[in-house]
Amino acid sequence: MTAATVLVVVALVQGAFLTLLLMFLLTRRLLFPSTRDRFAEARAAIDEAVRQWLVAEGPVSAVRDAISALPSAARVGYVAHLARGLVPAEQRPSLVTALRYEPWVRQALAGARSRRWSRRLEAARALAFVGTAGDRQLLGTLLADPHPAVAVAAVSALPGVADDGLVAQVVDAYPSLSPFVRGFLDLTLRELREPVTRVLVSRMRMDAPTLALARRIALAEALDLLPVLDQAMALRGHVDADVRAAVARAARRLPRDATVQLLARMTRDADVTVRVEAARSLGELGPGSVPFLGGALHDTSWRVRRQAALSLALLGERGRLALREARADADPYVRDIASLVSGLSDGALLEITAR
Structure with a gap:
């Protein structure tokens, strides 16, 4: 067999393979709707079911059924986004009751202690819309996760799960978190101003670690917690310059004559x-x-x-x-x-x- 014949045979085989591949892709597209099309249709159905539930007092079960039509890989992430953006706090218990024991939710929560960070991420996202007071220990574990994406997703679940103990855990861990996670926490903790205020007031002490103290003052400034800032002003004479700088930075939140005099000295x-x-x-x-x-x-x-x-x-x-x-x-x-x-x-x- 000559080299030319070999090349012709190879070309024919490759051509046949390419033709079969194109036929397969075309048939698959005609017979099976794409994931994007399924997602778009399911999202439209979910939006309508949520509208009926929130505005027209329709059944929350319709929302649950519409969510089940989503592609399985997209359910947890989309519902977490939906619950955070559209569902009022007073309606959240109804959504928790409807979804908590759905198989896909239970499967997501079961991955909270997985070795794979992607499964822990799904668990943290699921807690954002079905988390209850009984999940505090689980959420505490996810908040301490070494992967930033998991920790950020767990932060979203705080408003529905946190008590003073869990808030204290978050505040104590705050100084050691990455800037990205701290920034996300600043936004989420606005919904927990009262417990955060109670915890931070108890942490404004001269003998606290200096880095932790400076970053807690920055947190109080970001959340505009006036009782905490009032107490932080007493730290203006701290031996560490980072703490004094944090006090000077936060003082702008207290527009009064005494603050001007304090800053003049600083x-x-x-x-x-x-x-x-x-x-x-x-x-x-x-x-x-x-x-x-x-x-x-x-x-x-x-x-x-x-x-x-x-x-x-x-x-x-x-x-x-x-x-x-x-x-x-x-x-x-x-x-x-x-x-x-x-x-x-x-x-x-x-x-x-x-x-």
């Missing part, structure tokens, strides 16, 4: 970062801060001088007037930074000072 702190944060917060507390920011323009650190000038520019006409006067100051460093910031447009100023 602009003379031994640590540069603390002075910068104090100057930044003063820029958000009104015209009463202008004299203290004018003094900060003479700081030995360029970072503090720059922040003081930016804060003055944010304080309206009084601040702008102080900057214009500083352009004639005897100190060349003060003149330079005042001239630089005075020349910024409003848009550039807002972009530079955005937190």
Whole structure:
């Protein structure tokens, strides 16, 4: 057999294989609807069933049946998204009762202790819409999962499951979590303000670990928990600069004369970062801060001088007037930074000072 004959045979075999493959794909598409089509149809049915349930007092069983029509791989993720975005808190118990013992939900929850992180992720997502007080221990395990995706999904289940004990566990673990998980927690814990406040108030102590203390103050600032922030102000003299900087940063949430005086003292702190944060917060507390920011323009650190000038520019006409006067100051460093910031447009100023 010549080489040409071999090539012809190979070409014929490959052509036949390609033809059969195309016929198979075409037949499959004609006879079986695609997963995307099935998902779109099931989603439309779910949306209608949810609308009837929430608005027209229809049966929640119709929602359960519509969910069962979803492709199995998409059920848990879609229902978790649906429950988080559409189902009011007062209707959640009805949804839990309808779905808790469905086979696909039980299968998802059974994967909570699997070695595969994808199965633990499904369990965390399922807890987001069927979790109850009896799942606190399971949720606590998932919150401590080493995989960030699992921990983030478990955070979504907190509002329906958490008590003070579980909230305390979350708050204690908060400082050691990755920035991504902490950011997601900041959003979720807004729904648990009262228990979070109780736990954080008890954690605002001088003898607490410094990193944990600084990040808990940041959490209280993000959630705008005024009782916690009031107590955090007592930590302004902490030996660790990170804690003092966190106090200076959080003080902007307390717009009153006493806070302005406190921050004015902190602009003379031994640590540069603390002075910068104090100057930044003063820029958000009104015209009463202008004299203290004018003094900060003479700081030995360029970072503090720059922040003081930016804060003055944010304080309206009084601040702008102080900057214009500083352009004639005897100190060349003060003149330079005042001239630089005075020349910024409003848009550039807002972009530079955005937190």
